Amino acid sequence: MTDDVNVSGSLRNRLALILTGGAAVLAAILFVVVRALATQVAQQGQDNILNASMSSILDTAIIRDGRVTLDFPYSSLSMLGTAADDRVFYAIYENGTLLSGYDKLQTPDTASPDQNQFTNAVFNGDPIRVATGARVLIGSDGPRTVSVSIAQTQDALSDSLSVISRNVALIGLGFFVLSSVLALWAASVTSGQLHRLTRSVTRRGPQDLSPVTKPVPSEMGPLVGSLNTFMSRLDHTLTQSEDFIAEAAHRIRTPLATVRSHAEATLQRVEHADNRAALQSMVRAIDESSRAAGQLLDHAMVTFRAENLETEDVNLVELLRELVQRMTPVADMKDITLTLKSEGPAILSGDAILLQNALRNLIDNALKYAPAETAVVIDVSTTPTVNISVLDGGPGFAPDEIATLSGRFVRGKDTGNKVGSGLGLTIAKEVTTAHGGTMSLHNRPEGGACVTLHF
């Protein structure tokens, strides 16, 4: 079935890919966001300590004997001790003049008493974080602005950041792996629903055009609905064409029979040789048309039934015996002996009407082409499987035509004036194929044709 379906990609793979890709993107975003957040928090932590240290120094600023002094406590710097032993720098200014500390420390130009400032700088080639604050002291000679900058290298910060980064990366990776497993599971569960529907449709018999009634997910509802509608339309069409075949057979055969009986009656009345000949060829043409119509309808019927094969156990010997009985008068008219040879009942699971039709066509052909005073034999054997051979004493098949004779509307070249549509062998072959068998044509060594159906 899937061989002739235009397949492009897999729903499951696509779903898995989208979910896994999404998980990867989310994991990356998680990593970036959490790391940025952690950086911010860690920096905030350092800033808070720097701020506390800076404030504790600034708070000690007083004017004593007309000079600004800062007698800051031991704790101001000891609180800056870190696991990574970060280096500490500070500078104390009064109105922009260095009072104490490191004069090379980069400090903001404008230290405002209202707002403590945090800046990044470089000292001796190492990146540092600088906290700066200012206070205004009122001296006898006017206000004096004291500003304190305290700076720390960022070794401990980058140590803890690299630990955080590693942990966050592990969390991101774990999240991605877990999401991928979930994605694969979700994808296979989803496509499992489709597989179940496919299996239930595939397992149906050829005649089963009933709607799918099993519960399906809402997303598959429209598809199953369309499928059900399509199947009910197909069912309807099939019924219609069956009816049409029966109707057509009736409509064509009956008027043809009427025309033929009128032609026969007229033939009895006319005496002129020319007229008689004309009427005779008319009857022949009517016979041919009638037979062709019959066979066309047979073929249509066979085609339809073969596609919707309904099987039951058929005894082929019984079926053939009936046929032989019915056709013996025709054989007698041509002085042909029609015999059935069988070893016992031959049971085949199939459509009796089709099988009868096929076998009748074969016997018909044999009687048609066999010369008078010959025998047509029907041989049924059941070991190892059912084989039916129809043998005649006629001229046989032209060897170069054997391969093509079973095609539609194909007739042998030297069929002379025999009435035929070229559908007999076609019907026999299609019925055999529908029952899982093969048909073979060959000429008998002692003369005459042989058609064998192997089931």
Added chain:
Amino acid sequence: MRYLALLALCLAPLVAMAQDWEDQRMFGAENADTTLRILSSTDTSFFAPIIDDFIAANPAVSVEYLVTGTADLNRIFRETPNDFDVVISSAMDLQLKLANDGFAARLFDVNHPDWAQWHDSLFAFTSEPAAIVVNRSALGDLPIPNTRQDLIQLMRDNPDRFQSKVGTYDVRQSGLGYLFATQDARASETFWRLTEVMGRINARLYCCSGQMIDDLISGDLIMAYNVLGSYAQVRAESSNELLVILPSEFPTTMMRTVLASRGATDPLVAEDFIRHLLTLQANGDPTHFPLPPLSPSEANEGQTTIALNPALMTYLDQMKRSAFIREWEDAIVQDE
């Protein structure tokens, strides 16, 4: 005047060349490939076995060992950091500031306790308490002081006996003396009372522990306060006169520290020396390591070991230092 200035200019390089070292000694082969220059405040006698051991392991290296006071050492090294490979000093605050200011090279993966190193560049290798040292016979029948409080009481009760007979560090000259004084002042106000009492009896001020011990042995001093216990202990072994007392309330304990100069001519040799020194300290074999090895403060209850922490720089602040020294001078220098 102009000639004088010119003369001073011409002589300046000579003065720099002829640095007045307390001691200066060469170890190892004279034709060695590399000479390691060690700038130290530690007496050569303590370091000779360590250096000999190092040279035995590294015969291609010779060592020049230069000794000066802690404050001098700090000044010289800051002026010419590239002239020295290894710096050893007992002034922890000055050493930490050198490391903080980027003068020290960082040595990684040194197997050394965390509390005894700072920033992978400053390594402590001794634990040495500041002691009260007494000349037994000079003290006579007076009670032996066990605490600072005892010391104050003794001097108050016998001002005439102790007049000019008590010694302590001149914190203006000695980096270690300043460290001990500031740590004492931080721990207890007893320090200021003690300083005042010493000022009243006209205490003598010294640059170094060695001279204080000399004067104690000679009997010029009866007592000395904040003497390096390790030095005094060694001298006490040869002189029965000396009695070394660790103040029982809180003996301030200093750790001697070493750093490798960032401008060292051969940084690998400097690093080797420091690793060798720290290994000898860890082994604790007194024949090769005559200094008192590290002892974690948890091991000695009540001992206050000065921690390697940026806070050591607090009293090095120009303003704080001048305020402290002014206060100290007010207390101790009575009639100058």
